[in-house]
Amino acid sequence: MDDINQLREAVRNSPDNLPLRKFLANALMKSERYEEAEVEYKDALRLAPDSTDLKVGLAEAFQGQKKTGVGLVLIEELVNRPQPPARAWLVYAKLLLQSQQAEEAKEAYENAIVLDENLRDNYLESEINLRMKAPSEPEKIKLRASGAEAGEDIRDGIDIERPKVSFDDVGGMDKVKEEVRMKIIHPLKHPEIYKAYGKKIGGGILLYGPPGCGKTHLARATAGEVASNFIAVGISDILDMYIGQSERNLHAIFQKARSLKPCVLFFDEVDALGASRSDMRHSAGRNVINQFLAELDGVEYDNEGVLILAATNAPWHLDSAFRRPGRFDRIIFVPPPDGAAREAILRIKLKGKPLGDINYSRLIKKTDGFSGADLEAVIDLAIESKLEEAMRKGAPSPLETSDLENAAKKHRATTKEWFSTAKNYALFANEAGIYDEILHYLKIK
Ligand SMILES: Nc1ncnc2c1ncn2[C@@H]1O[C@H](COP(=O)(O)OP(=O)(O)OP(=O)(O)O)[C@@H](O)[C@H]1O
Ligand SMILES: [Mg+2]
Numbered sequence: 001m002d003d004i005n006q007l008r009e010a011v012r013n014s015p016d017n018l019p020l021r022k023f024l025a026n027a028l029m030k031s032e033r034y035e036e037a038e039v040e041y042k043d044a045l046r047l048a049p050d051s052t053d054l055k056v057g058l059a060e061a062f063q064g065q066k067k068t069g070v071g072l073v074l075i076e077e078l079v080n081r082p083q084p085p086a087r088a089w090l091v092y093a094k095l096l097l098q099s100q101q102a103e104e105a106k107e108a109y110e111n112a113i114v115l116d117e118n119l120r121d122n123y124l125e126s127e128i129n130l131r132m133k134a135p136s137e138p139e140k141i142k143l144r145a146s147g148a149e150a151g152e153d154i155r156d157g158i159d160i161e162r163p164k165v166s167f168d169d170v171g172g173m174d175k176v177k178e179e180v181r182m183k184i185i186h187p188l189k190h191p192e193i194y195k196a197y198g199k200k201i202g203g204g205i206l207l208y209g210p211p212g213c214g215k216t217h218l219a220r221a222t223a224g225e226v227a228s229n230f231i232a233v234g235i236s237d238i239l240d241m242y243i244g245q246s247e248r249n250l251h252a253i254f255q256k257a258r259s260l261k262p263c264v265l266f267f268d269e270v271d272a273l274g275a276s277r278s279d280m281r282h283s284a285g286r287n288v289i290n291q292f293l294a295e296l297d298g299v300e301y302d303n304e305g306v307l308i309l310a311a312t313n314a315p316w317h318l319d320s321a322f323r324r325p326g327r328f329d330r331i332i333f334v335p336p337p338d339g340a341a342r343e344a345i346l347r348i349k350l351k352g353k354p355l356g357d358i359n360y361s362r363l364i365k366k367t368d369g370f371s372g373a374d375l376e377a378v379i380d381l382a383i384e385s386k387l388e389e390a391m392r393k394g395a396p397s398p399l400e401t402s403d404l405e406n407a408a409k410k411h412r413a414t415t416k417e418w419f420s421t422a423k424n425y426a427l428f429a430n431e432a433g434i435y436d437e438i439l440h441y442l443k444i445k
Pocket of ligand 2: 215216217268311
């Protein structure tokens with residue numbers, strides 16, 4: 001009987017002996033039997049659910065099996081706690097490298113060896129260095145060009161829109177529309193009622209979900225709905241490499257919105273603020289976040305009349321401080337459109353085009369999992385094929401159900417990939433059930 005079998009036998013005889021279980025799991029790791037190690041770590045975690053050691057072990061077992069996504073979710077939760085153990089950084093570095101994030105891996109690795117010089121790993125080190133891309137010349141130039149001069153500010157560059165689209169142009173999303181009405185449209189139109197109940201007006205809504213399902217579209221339509229100004233800001237546009245400039249940019253944008261009220265202020269890709277990503281632990285990142293929080297709180301300047309919306313595909317990268325009351329205290333999942341919503345979207349997008357008798361229920365069956373953007377792509381494809389046909393025949397003919405069906409066959413739904421990542425977070429990092437809606441959608445819960 002080999003050592004591992006002896007250990008297994010011992011564990012069988014005293015199943016509650018935690019050190020023994022840990023020993024077995026570690027032995028399995030040493031023999032690169034990662035799958036079995038995963039099982040053992042999980043069993044041990046049932047006895048000691050808070051053990052950091054065991055979680056680091058489990059993350060490493062995931063890493064050994066190239067289950068990078070789950071591994072990262074698990075380990076990021078650990079390294080974001082105060083004083084994570086050195087080994088957690090090391091495993092984090094390995095996982096980051098596995099997910100092609102060499103620079104972040106280097107940083108995590110450095111954190112590990114600062115804490116514990118014994119963790120030095122020559123192989124890992126050379127792998128990281130190998131994959132760190134040297135900044136190429138063109139990239140350096142680009143950085144300089146887009147970074148603008150120190151001190152230059154964004155004020156002149158803020159685009160103000162008066163959107164013509166309204167909620168009627170948004171198919172489905174009834175629940176989301178209702179939330180937006182309650183949280184920001186009604187308070188704007190009837191502030192006296194809210195005040196009578198002593199309800200503080202303020203805070204924003206964070207929309208999250210797979211790409212192309214109408215987050216940006218809905219934000220714009222919200223502004224159209226109340227005939228207000230609309231300012232859309234991509235977070236990466238305000239992040240500036242000069243210290244302090246990002247904060248000033250952010251403040252300038254809020255001030256602009258305050259001066260234009262009523263105004264819908266929309267922040268896209270807010271996850272770029274990071275905070276839970278290793279590369280955002282720098283103080284500059286922290287300062288921008290603090291500035292953002294202060295602006296949201298509206299202590300120094302009043303945010304009345306400013307409706308704040310934000311969107312992200314990766315809410316798990318957002319600092320939880322954003323979710324406190326008065327900030328983004330409504331977090332709304334924007335799922336791919338269901339059948340009725342897909343029909344509504346198709347009807348909206350097909351309006352005004354030459355149409356035959358369209359059988360919508362057939363199209364709905366062929367477009368399960370399609371986003372609004374996917375449906376637009378399908379219509380585009382169908383029109384292209386129709387144009388070819390019209391050129392051949394020398395005469396235009398209306399778009400038929402079959403044209404759209406054929407186009408749908410050629411197009412793959414783009415939301416599936418997002419769900420495979422989101423599922424990991426919903427399963428393993430679902431604090432306070434914030435991602436329950438994802439699990440409901442996936443019929444897991
Ligand atoms: N419910 C909807 N009703 C009408 N059009 C929609 C709807 N959902 C998406 N669309 C259309 O699909 C396209 C993509 O939508 P939008 O840009 O709002 O998606 P998003 O959720 O913001 O995606 P991303 O996460 O990639 O930013 C837009 O052109 C929009 O008009
Ligand atoms: Mg968008």
